[in-house]
Amino acid sequence: MLSIGTPAPDFNLYSTPDQQYTLQDFQGKNLIVAFYPADWSPVCGDQMSLYNEMLQLFRKQNAAIVGVSVDSKWCHQAYTQARNLHFPLLADFEPKGAVAKAYEAYDDKEGQCHRALYVIDGNGIIRWNFLSPPAVNPGADGILDALEKIQAKKI
């Protein structure tokens, strides 16, 4: 994983066929980037649903969240609607996994993203990272702790 204190790599990815996001779009906010293996898989669904429930808590910490997988924008659009998600899932689809590779969150063997989390501050610097085993939903206690420390300028 990329080290804490290093600048987060830029990205420019589609979430739906008519919506794109770049890292600059989140300037001034803390950003949680949650890489995950695949839409429509049970653990990923639980993980994204939990984050969806936590949006209010993230907003209190001046934070936004994006999910990133190698699924296409069409797949993300359907999955976001099916799960009633209120945050963007970004399609690291073409070239496949390019952003995940830049974030050292790509599993070459499986051809998909690792279950990896980054918290990036409003200046684009990585302040927290975590790698979870593929079958384990990492939860969000670590994310909340990191956001609180960033807000309190303790990390």
Next chain:
Amino acid sequence: MAKLTPPPGPQDHARGKEGAPVTLVEYGDFQCPHCGKAFPAVEDIVKKMGPGLRFIFRHFPLSESHAMAKPAAIAAEAAGRQGKFWEMHHGIFQNQAMLSVEALFAIAQHIGLDLEQFRNDIQDTALEDKVDADFESGVRSGVNGTPSFFINGHKYNGSYDEESLMASLTF
């Protein structure tokens, strides 16, 4: 290992005596099918362990996935104001497949609640705040799905069938 935060206290709904050798805390969602499956297993364990166990239920509704999860949690809290949290908890899980506002009122009537008071209480934002506080405490305790169990304050990561849970409770 994730630790329960905050520890059990007067804010919790508990069965069994304070000071029991084992305290089992469940974070559950009334509309989650896995929680519904765990419900009879936990009930059997509560009966079998008797005074050796204190059982606490905290709310962890995933509202965007389960539209009735939060209303059900609030209904249970409202029943708690009339001293019938556990009767409502049981009634909801026993009718999980057909949860609706009407069903919650039917359960409330069946367990003998004062329906006028129940109707008023479910609109009290303090009850929603209590449910939200349970949810946040779950996040901070490392809950990453439902049901999640804590045994004497430590997260239990095994299966939630009766045999596995019992083996971990009777160390």
